[in-house]
Amino acid sequence: MTVDWGLAEKVANQIANRAPFNDVSYLKGLNESFSGFTSTAEKLVETSTGLKSFSGEARAKVVDRSGWIRANFSSLKRLLKPVMAEDSEMKKASISSRIAALEIGAVLGWMSTRVLGQYDLLVLDNEDLKDQDLVYYVGPNICAIERRYAFDPDGFRLWLAIHELTHRAQFTGVSWMREHYLSLVKNLLQEVQIVTDESEEKNNSQIKLLKDPGSSRLTEFKMSNFFTAMDQKDSVKEIAALMTLLEGHGDVIMSRAGKGHVKNQKRFEKVVSQRRKSASGATKIFQKIIGIEAKLAQYEQGEEFIYAIEELEGMDFLNMVWEHPDNLPKLEEIKDPNLWIARIKRLSNE
Template identity: 35%
Template sequence: MTDSAHDFGYDSAHDPDAAPDGLTTPQSRELSVRPGASSAAYIDYEFAKWTGRTVVKAGPQVTSDEAAEIVADLRDAAAEAEEPVAETSRLRAPEGAPPPLVVDRAGWISANVDSFKAMIDPVIDKLLAKRKVPESPTALAIGGKVTGAEMGGLLAYLSSKILGQYDLAPGGTPQLLLVAPNVVEVERKLEVDPRDFRRWVAMHEETHRVQFTAVPWLREHLIARSQSLAVDLAPTPEEIGKRLDQLARNLPEVMSSGEGLGQLFATPEQKARIAELTAVMSLLEGHADVVMDDVGPSIIPTVDEIRRKFNARRSSAVGADRLLRKLLGIEAKMRQYRDGAIFVRAVTDELGRDGFNAVWSSPDTLPKPTEILDPSAWVRRVHG
């Protein structure tokens, strides 16, 4: 969120690397990755951050005083969400779990570049193992800039769409991020009560923080499955030409399905694994949506109005924005909220909150792809 005088930075209240002016520089939040990681030779991550910061859209105009008030209110909203979410979900984040950070779009980009770096390293290792002729330093430098620019541009686009995110931070410290300019932009577009909207968003994002901290195995499970799938999907040099041919022939199918480019190149076995991950993401997003609404009007008086207007916004993309959403699979993500919420409500209605919470027992109790659409099948398998 920017104006001529002020730009939001990382919330420095809980960040030991905060810069002297109270903002955290993107470089100060660099994540540690495993020794010997080689992706930095092929992707210029600092250039990705620079590109993202350079091309990202400006947020809504605010004064420095307004920005400070908004950040403070978002911090308050995050703190106020902890107890209602714990009571409603019957899950509680352990003591010492990192608190949320309020960030701007550039800060969100920087955090996600760091996380991508740790996630991509195994993919680069696979590509290097298959490469027969080493690249020259000049080619590496140019290629690194190109891929860095591509990553930065993509994240710049996404950075204006995200209200909050639980950053799994492979190889680093996971943390909840609240993207201040996007929250303000949406609350203004929807013409909803700002205080209620910020607390409604905080309820959803706090639920994600609880999911990944109260369920200790969940983060590593998702990271491991995602990294393994990314490695398998990465093309070898010999496969690149075939992939381009697939893209030319099947792009209309991708556009009509909204599943994203990843589905285009996947084998049947890989598509099954994608479906498994999608089922888990549907659970997480649907659960967060249900909790944020179930907190109720006693805490968020205008919750029904917010939900009605927000749902209408989710389906309102047109033109180039809708095209990008289809290519990136964002259309499919919208379905995750709907399908996951239906699953959570159906199971909770039948078994109560404690019966539903058996879903967090182990990876084996997570819903399978068919069960997200058939909650009774999950109940039969897990509860007998």
Template identity: 35%
Template sequence: MNSSMVDWDLAVSLGSRLAGEGPDVTRAEAERAVAELRAGADRSTGLVREFTGLVAAERTAPVLIVDRPGWVQANADGFATILAPVIEKLAAKKGPPSGLSLAIGSRVTGAEVGALLGFLAGKVLGQFDPFHDPSGRLLLVAPNIVHVERELDVDPTDFRLWVCLHEETHRVQFTAVPWMRDHLFGEMQAIAETMEPSRFLDDGLKRITEALKGGREGGQSLLDIIGTPEQKEIVDRVTGVMSLLEGHADVVMDGVGPQVIPSVERIRRRFNERRKGVGTLDKILRRLLGLDAKMAQYRDGAVFVRGVVDKVGMDDFNAVWERPENLPSKAEITDHAAWMARVL
């Protein structure tokens, strides 16, 4: 992406400074946390496979234990990747890149993006980054996990495995279902294909940045700027997918957790109270696309998965992963019978 549009080096530098280092830990505590997270991720692979029936290819999508600056760098890379097709399409429609660079570069700065990443870097426990070549990567943010387990006053070993179960489910979703990554990226490109540069550039990317930050009350999302019926149809499809992925991970956590995590009920109860404030890359995407429904996606997605599995079992539910056409729509997420009638 043209550096005059967003100064990514500045964004990473500022974001890392704003994120801070995290809780005070001794070297021994830090080493133990890293070792337990790595072991938890490895252990979770088999637990997720046994519960879901999804088999991820070996040696794909590495697991990285990172600090806050590492998370900032990874998400700056991801953010640039997500925006790239949008910017490229706008450049092609608008004309010479120099003019577009001036129009956008004056509105979005590395400082704005850096401030956003710095804010989120202190909150994210882990995430799967599907857009990292070639098959994505799983990030576990060790200082944040240690901070939250202390804040919630829960057993550290149990909590670390609990986090790993959720995040490893996302890694399995994308590596066992290899078309998912290209499907989501294709939806982003589809939005870019339908953009009107004049409408988009009236207020520029600054309005997107405000939406990402939570902006003013009633602040506008990307759809408020470029929303057309065709684009909203795409966003409805993305809503269904994100709800499915998050809800499925929650069902796995709750299904596997009691078997291997003695204090799982205490962890779940305390974590639910905190969860509203946690930010991840998928929440950035949801805000950007006007999908920031807080707990709704976890709740609705989990209800959908449980509803189908209770009726037909996990094996038949897994038809959802067979091809893009089998993914639930936004409407079907809250009406699992309709999805079953269409797909099964």
């Protein structure tokens, strides 16, 4: 696998720079603000979930869109390192490396204009730890949504921090979760095969697109054109099921832990939910191409699963999901919680 990372970052930043509130002056005071809200949110999440991080206190970092892009490229490089080609091989595959760069750059560039917060779960022992295990907040996007909807900044920022700290608690408060998730991703990456189309017509169209890396014609290239998923079916299902659980749990705790602490929480929930679903035109097409639509469905399916288990069996039974990887629900069990309940009861009796 080869990626022209320099081109990818250039494409991402070209897209990001078109969005409003890109001036770094908007970030003034946000680091101090989110440092306090992150600390408060961590305590609220621990009280609500019973999950306490084994990695010490959470650290907040407010970034602009370029900073978010840079951080995610760094994480991607770390994650993809085992399957990346050597430099000599990359030169031989310059076209495919640039096509991959265009796709990755377009995806991260677009996402940098939408993401409000993110927990960086990738921690490697041979990397600088001060740049890892961070909770990122994308300042320009937060300022934009606060101004557009006249949100109370303090309430909205605490509410947002609760969601991100819930994800950190999932990965650092459950001893096996991080390694389990990364093992699933690494298994998937080992199965990935670059799909190359050697037809002259295809190559000519790809080269033409490369001449305009900032092009908004996002439908002209798709990840599905370059990766085959025939051997990835089980891996994809496992990752999708896990992320559905974690995203749903994150939204449930976001609502639950914020009660009594976050003013106007219901309004935040309504606006952000509508924002997730409000894509239209080219944006909606792009969401479909990169799979964001499926991710949006994860929030709802995951929430429904959490609430169903709590209603049928109680919170203590639900918390068995954190005891062992074998207890994680499968996709079909998320859609039918009774299947998961029956399986966990069988496992408990063995």
